[in-house]
Amino acid sequence: MIKSAANGAASRWRVLRERDDVQKGLKFLQYSLLAAIVAYLAYKLTHVGWMEVIGALPESPWFYLFFLLRFLALPISELALYEIVWSRPLVRHFFVFIRKRVYNFAVMGYSGEAFLTLWARRRLGLPHKTILIGVKDNNLLSAFASNAATVVLIIALAVTGGLKAGLDAFPGARWLFALAFISAGTLSLLVMIFRNKLMALPQGVMPRLISVHGGRQALIILLHTAMYASALPGAPVMAWMTFIAMQLVLSRVPFLPNQDIVYLGAALSLAPIVGAPEAAVAGMLVAEAGLSQIFNIAMFFATAHLARTEYGVKAEAKLGAAAALS
Numbered sequence: 563m564i565k566s567a568a569n570g571a572a573s574r575w576r577v578l579r580e581r582d583d584v585q586k587g588l589k590f591l592q593y594s595l596l597a598a599i600v601a602y603l604a605y606k607l608t609h610v611g612w613m614e615v616i617g618a619l620p621e622s623p624w625f626y627l628f629f630l631l632r633f634l635a636l637p638i639s640e641l642a643l644y645e646i647v648w649s650r651p652l653v654r655h656f657f658v659f660i661r662k663r664v665y666n667f668a669v670m671g672y673s674g675e676a677f678l679t680l681w682a683r684r685r686l687g688l689p690h691k692t693i694l695i696g697v698k699d700n701n702l703l704s705a706f707a708s709n710a711a712t713v714v715l716i717i718a719l720a721v722t723g724g725l726k727a728g729l730d731a732f733p734g735a736r737w738l739f740a741l742a743f744i745s746a747g748t749l750s751l752l753v754m755i756f757r758n759k760l761m762a763l764p765q766g767v768m769p770r771l772i773s774v775h776g777g778r779q780a781l782i783i784l785l786h787t788a789m790y791a792s793a794l795p796g797a798p799v800m801a802w803m804t805f806i807a808m809q810l811v812l813s814r815v816p817f818l819p820n821q822d823i824v825y826l827g828a829a830l831s832l833a834p835i836v837g838a839p840e841a842a843v844a845g846m847l848v849a850e851a852g853l854s855q856i857f858n859i860a861m862f863f864a865t866a867h868l869a870r871t872e873y874g875v876k877a878e879a880k881l882g883a884a885a886a887l888s
Contacts (some may be wrong), residue, residue, distance in 0.1 A: 675701055703768070704857055709745075
């Protein structure tokens with residue numbers, strides 16, 4: 563019953579999304595949101611002082627090493643996850659998972675899953691149903707791990723008194739945190755309770771996938787904290803936990819355009835809790851966002867050959883159009 567309801571809702575959404583007025587409206591809203599965030603960033607950085615921010619970029623090489631490791635943690639773990647799900651060696655296709663990450667973070671949430679599905683149908687010789695089940699179930703477990711981490715981190719901050727800064731970061735932050743906590747907790751419970759009805763993984767596969775997803779989530783939080791601490795070693799660890807909680811909360815917002823830029827805008831509002839000069843915090847966050855954009859662009863072009871050899875230029879054109887209108 564749950565499957566039929568979910569399929570019915572997905573079918574209705576696809577029909578609605580095909581309407582020209584809906585597509586134009588969604589596209590307008592997405593670009594408007596991104597433009598507003600960029601304008602806010604320009605205002606905040608102008609207020610701090612552009613030269614001060616540039617002069618405060620992190621000097622520690624550890625910052626950049628931890629950033630690289632955090633960037634690679636997702637595609638490396640997904641390589642292992644899909645080898646388990648599809649029972650195929652995928653090491654030689656590692657850059658497919660790099661490109662999937664770029665799509666999800668730089669284009670639109672879940673556009674990476676659409677790319678991976680197109681690629682797998684063309685290259686792996688698996689039944690279409692097997693591919694869809696693998697992507698769907700793996701994505702559900704990934705969301706479960708991320709939702710569980712969001713809930714645990716928000717509770718930890720609430721208990722230790724570190725949550726108030728996040729709630730006061732910007733107008734609407736309280737509602738955003740509340741909705742993220744409720745939705746993350748509810749979705750985690752639903753996945754746990756109805757896992758046998760929602761997913762169709764072979765016996766024994768789900769525990770292995772959950773362990774990889776959970777380990778990756780813990781590693782990314784650890785690397786993110788280490789990255790910030792290496793840039794501003796005197797700041798309290800709890801402040802960095804608040805920053806990471808903000809990122810997790812924002813990642814719960816579906817179809818968010820360019821998550822790195824959105825997070826930069828929100829994180830700048832948290833600068834006062836660090837106990838360091840505002841320019842130093844802004845410099846660190848700008849360096850993080852800039853590296854994210856540079857890596858995304860570089861990896862997009864570095865893997866551009868996939869558009870020709872792995873699944874076809876026309877397929878990527880269709881994917882790009884679908885992602886822009888999702």
